[in-house]
Amino acid sequence: MDKNVNKKFLEILKEKKWDRAIFKTEYTSNGSSRPKIIIESEGKEEFFGGFEIFDLADLVNEKYKSVISDSLKRFNRVEIKLFPDGNQIEKFWWDDKKEIENKLNSANVFYQWINETMMNRIFDYERDNNLLNPVYDEDGDFDYHESSWDNGVFEFKILSDQINHLITLIKDGNSRILNMPLPEYIEKAILEHHEITNNELKKEWDPWNILIIKSPHNDIPYSDWKQYVTYKLDDSLL
Known part of the structure; x- marks a missing residue:
């Protein structure tokens, strides 16, 4: 688990009531991304619209840039699930179909x-x-x-x-x-x-x-x- 990402993610949501939050982003072939956060609370979902999402995205971008030249470690899709107790499940993977698209x-x-x-x-x-x-x-x-x-x-x-x-x-x-x-x-x-x-x-x-x-x-x-x-x-x- 990336501690910096975990800390920033929890900080972003400190004023929110939530049961689970999911950060997602996909990278284009030129390295740009479209980050979003989905907040789940009492069975309902909503998109988080704060500018702080880009602070979190910047941390993920640093990781992306550091491994993009490594065919074994590179990724173009990200999903990070966060729970109120601080537990975090990360998934970084390379999607060949997305890259071709x-x-x-x-x-x-x-x-x-x-x-x-x-x-x-x-x-x-x-x-x-x-x-x-x-x-x-x-x-x-x-x-x-x-x-x-x-x-x-x-x-x-x-x-x-x-x-x-x-x-x-x-x-x-x-x-x-x-x-x-x-x-x-x-x-x-x-x-x-x-x-x-x-x-x-x-x-x-x-x-x-x-x-x-x-x-x-x-x-x-x-x-x-x-x-x-x-x-x-x-x-x-x-």
């Missing part, structure tokens, strides 16, 4: 992250390289930079853990190529996405080595994402 949920919205990240990076790159037209207010003071594109296409091809990319920007119907290098963190994210979807999620995801994002220069609508996002496999890149 978490990774699939993250992979399913990767296109949104890469679209938003590329939009931000393109703006920074063009601004820093004086490729944007400044707009001034009526007093002659700088107001904002005029957008250089209405929509665009971002294409990423993966070959032997290397990424070839092509950025096409369209303004008033005219297209141009932007020779902007990809930051390392974007390359790393794409390669990680490729690795997870082609291996750990291979039962849920078709193999691919080309990702094409048709960016509307705005968020991609979740309901119509397939109109903007294409994953495909080019055998010549294998």
Whole structure:
């Protein structure tokens, strides 16, 4: 039994009338969690809504971080049952099905992250390289930079853990190529996405080595994402 967790758990409930309390949480693939406490009293259940729950969650998070790299000790689900006499029953376990679900949920919205990240990076790159037209207010003071594109296409091809990319920007119907290098963190994210979807999620995801994002220069609508996002496999890149 973790004495610090036990002490904090009892402290949280000191003003409550209860017969048993249960702390539960599940961890996502990126390490975030959704803690909750269920209080049982006289046969009834209620959720504890105090902010103190996060103090308890922090203690559990410390344990999570200390073992997450150990395949024998790691966990992504927690259930701690506490009784008024201080007796505590702990269960920390790894749920493979939950891990796959978490990774699939993250992979399913990767296109949104890469679209938003590329939009931000393109703006920074063009601004820093004086490729944007400044707009001034009526007093002659700088107001904002005029957008250089209405929509665009971002294409990423993966070959032997290397990424070839092509950025096409369209303004008033005219297209141009932007020779902007990809930051390392974007390359790393794409390669990680490729690795997870082609291996750990291979039962849920078709193999691919080309990702094409048709960016509307705005968020991609979740309901119509397939109109903007294409994953495909080019055998010549294998």
